[in-house]
Amino acid sequence: MGKDSLTGDQYHHGNLRAALLDSALVVLTEKGVAGFSMREAARRAGVSQSAPKHHFGDARGLLAALATRAYRQLCDRLESLELAGLDARERVTCIAAEYVAFAGENRALFDLMWRMTQFDFTASELAEEKHRALLILDRSLRGEDAEPPAHDTDPALVPSYAVWSLVHGYTTLALEGAIDSSNPDPLNSDLLNTMLALLDVSGPPRKSFP
Amino acid sequence: MGKDSLTGDQYHHGNLRAALLDSALVVLTEKGVAGFSMREAARRAGVSQSAPKHHFGDARGLLAALATRAYRQLCDRLESLELAGLDARERVTCIAAEYVAFAGENRALFDLMWRMTQFDFTASELAEEKHRALLILDRSLRGEDAEPPAHDTDPALVPSYAVWSLVHGYTTLALEGAIDSSNPDPLNSDLLNTMLALLDVSGPPRKSFP
DNA sequence: CGAATCATCTGCTCACTGTCAAGATGATGG
DNA sequence: CCATCATCTTGACAGTGAGCAGATGATTCG
Numbered sequence: 001m002g003k004d005s006l007t008g009d010q011y012h013h014g015n016l017r018a019a020l021l022d023s024a025l026v027v028l029t030e031k032g033v034a035g036f037s038m039r040e041a042a043r044r045a046g047v048s049q050s051a052p053k054h055h056f057g058d059a060r061g062l063l064a065a066l067a068t069r070a071y072r073q074l075c076d077r078l079e080s081l082e083l084a085g086l087d088a089r090e091r092v093t094c095i096a097a098e099y100v101a102f103a104g105e106n107r108a109l110f111d112l113m114w115r116m117t118q119f120d121f122t123a124s125e126l127a128e129e130k131h132r133a134l135l136i137l138d139r140s141l142r143g144e145d146a147e148p149p150a151h152d153t154d155p156a157l158v159p160s161y162a163v164w165s166l167v168h169g170y171t172t173l174a175l176e177g178a179i180d181s182s183n184p185d186p187l188n189s190d191l192l193n194t195m196l197a198l199l200d201v202s203g204p205p206r207k208s209f210p
Numbered sequence: 211m212g213k214d215s216l217t218g219d220q221y222h223h224g225n226l227r228a229a230l231l232d233s234a235l236v237v238l239t240e241k242g243v244a245g246f247s248m249r250e251a252a253r254r255a256g257v258s259q260s261a262p263k264h265h266f267g268d269a270r271g272l273l274a275a276l277a278t279r280a281y282r283q284l285c286d287r288l289e290s291l292e293l294a295g296l297d298a299r300e301r302v303t304c305i306a307a308e309y310v311a312f313a314g315e316n317r318a319l320f321d322l323m324w325r326m327t328q329f330d331f332t333a334s335e336l337a338e339e340k341h342r343a344l345l346i347l348d349r350s351l352r353g354e355d356a357e358p359p360a361h362d363t364d365p366a367l368v369p370s371y372a373v374w375s376l377v378h379g380y381t382t383l384a385l386e387g388a389i390d391s392s393n394p395d396p397l398n399s400d401l402l403n404t405m406l407a408l409l410d411v412s413g414p415p416r417k418s419f420p
Numbered sequence: 421c422g423a424a425t426c427a428t429c430t431g432c433t434c435a436c437t438g439t440c441a442a443g444a445t446g447a448t449g450g
Numbered sequence: 451c452c453a454t455c456a457t458c459t460t461g462a463c464a465g466t467g468a469g470c471a472g473a474t475g476a477t478t479c480g
Binding site for chain 3: 470
């Protein structure tokens with residue numbers, strides 16, 4: 001377990017960093033990204049308003065750390081899926097369901113994860129975890145023994161990019177009420193699977209891209 | 211032209227609403243969604259801090275009006291595309307390119323459009339324009355003479371939902387640096403077209419969804 | 421053991437924001 | 451001509467992120 005572990009032992013003088021991340025998550029979940037307040041997160045952790053500074057620098061730093069932890073959790077969930085014995089299409093269905101489930105269970109967090117460019121462009125650790133998500137998706141799709149992609153624009157990655165785009169696009173569209181605005185809980189796995197069925201996930205792309 | 215027209219005639223006592231929308235767009239473009247300030251928008255329009263209240267209620271109202279105008283502009287651009295004589299795949303390519311171009315030319319605005327749930331859940335005019343985007347996409351995809359969808363969950367809409375999800379997902383992923391983080395201008399139409407080629411946009415879906 | 425050093429946390433201040441209530445200003449219309 | 455109404459200004463308030471000086475306490479080192 002890293003320094004972001006959920007349960008703190010000593011508290012008041014101890015692992016404030018993890019405690020702040022926890023209280024920040026509560027505030028974020030209750031108030032949303034727009035209503036988030038670093039002072040309130042500090043208040044709920046029982047410390048002064050400027051205590052977070054030493055651990056996260058500023059508010060963007062706190063949110064970046066929160067988003068990084070969220071990416072790590074998502075990656076862990078995707079990585080721990082049992083995909084042995086499934087064909088490519090079943091694996092995609094499985095991954096997509098987990099992705100959508102994570103977004104539905106952690107809406108405010110999922111929002112934040114895709115809103116970081118407006119807070120911090122240069123969070124390298126965060127970019128790493130984001131990239132890890134792509135690699136996990138690609139490995140799940142093409143199998144453990146397939147050759148890993150040489151670079152971000154490797155043509156072999158195209159099907160993975162397509163799956164990610166489709167699943168991620170559907171998730172955000174649905175959460176923003178663009179799919180079925182009358183439905184309060186719009187994440188519909190059946191619809192997503194029907195759309196995924198229209199996607200050719202097996203073969204390599206026809207031509208490379210620069 | 212509606213009341214959101216860009217050029218104001220009388221100004222100081224006249225169409226402040228449009229002037230505020232214009233200055234708000236400038237502030238939004240310069241500072242991004244997180245750095246947006248209603249006071250600064252009022253300042254740039256040459257009026258007092260609480261002048262926007264009468265026209266938009268509060269800050270969320272201003273942003274909602276801005277997002278609504280943006281949806282209208284996007285819809286107009288998609289609607290004015292010349293698609294006659296093209297087959298389904300060419301039409302999709304054309305629409306996708308326009309969608310991505312709009313997002314690239316209006317990044318802050320595009321961000322805002324998909325961040326409204328955290329500002330205002332009940333902007334009916336906005337939801338209308340968002341829905342109009344779907345109908346335009348669907349009509350472009352299935353042709354002018356196809357029967358319009360009966361409801362939001364009409365199975366005939368599935369290919370349109372899939373195209374929208376793929377294109378929208380790719381756009382947001384690319385803008386967030388998830389596709390090729392080293393590329394500062396990541397919107398690559400070739401990659402998008404290659405992904406769209408993997409999608410079966412012609413036939414009806416195999417089975418309906420609830 | 422004592423003292424210096426360092427990490428951590430507090431208190432205070434500042435500029436800025438969104439929102440509200442009360443009042444000016446000016447156009448419209450009876 | 452005057453009342454009414456829409457529009458805009460002024461002045462206030464609580465809340466926020468950020469910076470600075472200093473208290474507190476743990477650690478390390480002479």
